[in-house]
Amino acid sequence: MSDKKALVVIDLQNDYLWEKRKSKFTYDTKTLIQNVNEAITSYKADGYDIIYIKHILSKLLWGVGFSIRGTEGAEYYDGVKIVSDLIFEKNWPDSYTSKAFRDHMEKEAYSEVVLCGIDECGCVGATAKGAAKTGVKVKMLTDCIGSTFFDSKRQKMRDKLKGLGVQYIFTK
Numbered sequence: 001m002s003d004k005k006a007l008v009v010i011d012l013q014n015d016y017l018w019e020k021r022k023s024k025f026t027y028d029t030k031t032l033i034q035n036v037n038e039a040i041t042s043y044k045a046d047g048y049d050i051i052y053i054k055h056i057l058s059k060l061l062w063g064v065g066f067s068i069r070g071t072e073g074a075e076y077y078d079g080v081k082i083v084s085d086l087i088f089e090k091n092w093p094d095s096y097t098s099k100a101f102r103d104h105m106e107k108e109a110y111s112e113v114v115l116c117g118i119d120e121c122g123c124v125g126a127t128a129k130g131a132a133k134t135g136v137k138v139k140m141l142t143d144c145i146g147s148t149f150f151d152s153k154r155q156k157m158r159d160k161l162k163g164l165g166v167q168y169i170f171t172k
Contacts, residue, residue: 006113008115009050012118033079040083042171051104053117055090090123114140116144119145120157125157128161142168
């Protein structure tokens, strides 16, 4: 493995963050995006690659009604600072299920990934598990991760991830 490191920004899309979002997505958009943008600036300045992940579903898959390919809702939220063209799509919670993302991660041989975005008990947590399986150092950027789940469920996820060697940290 190299000394390359990446900040992976997960699923900060309109459907979850904009004013027209479904009521179940109760993220504090303003605070989350402000924290993530500060992290993007800081980590980029420290030489990390900045990678963006988009959760994309076909219109009929599971009938969930969000993250639908080709819709405005599936696009990245306008407030997110985009500083690279490393943007990957996934269809499942774990970003490592995306062949293009997985191939990129293997090619670059990152030694560390720092994760942020939404949701801690969903796609961010699943990606942390996927990353841990590859043997890289995994860090969860606590103040840059949103969750709509109860504290007890978040704690259960954190305990599981810590058991896999995942570290929880705050923005530098």
